[in-house]
Amino acid sequence: MPLYEYRCQSCGEKEEKLQGFNAPTEHDCPRCGKPLGMHREISLASFSLAGGGWHAQGYVNGSSGKKAGSSPAKAEASAPGGCAGGCACHAAKPSK
Numbered sequence: 240m241p242l243y244e245y246r247c248q249s250c251g252e253k254e255e256k257l258q259g260f261n262a263p264t265e266h267d268c269p270r271c272g273k274p275l276g277m278h279r280e281i282s283l284a285s286f287s288l289a290g291g292g293w294h295a296q297g298y299v300n301g302s303s304g305k306k307a308g309s310s311p312a313k314a315e316a317s318a319p320g321g322c323a324g325g326c327a328c329h330a331a332k333p334s335k
Contacts, residue, residue: 240257240258240259241257241258241260242282243255243256243262243282244279244280244282245266245277245278245280246277246278246280247268247271247273247277247278248273248276248278249268249271249276250268250270250271250276252268252270252271252277254269254277264278265277265279
């Protein structure tokens with residue numbers, strides 16, 4: 240079950256509720272009593288990426304995992320397409 244955050248549009252009251260996915264997006268404020276005053280807010284994700292992989296190798300910053308000083312020609316020579324050969328499209332294909 241997800242934990243939803245709500246805030247009253249009238250008085251600013253905040254609350255968190257553990258509810259199902261089909262929970263209403265609005266409900267009455269328990270503090271000021273405004274009908275449908277509490278609106279669901281978008282909150283931060285509750286996970287973080289750990290270990291190796293694309294995030295740790297710098298893809299999140301716009302680099303393609305290439306070492307500093309390497310030229311694009313060298314990267315393309317190692318695998319066509321510039322993906323450094325780590326994807327399924329450049330894996331060794333079985334012979335028929």
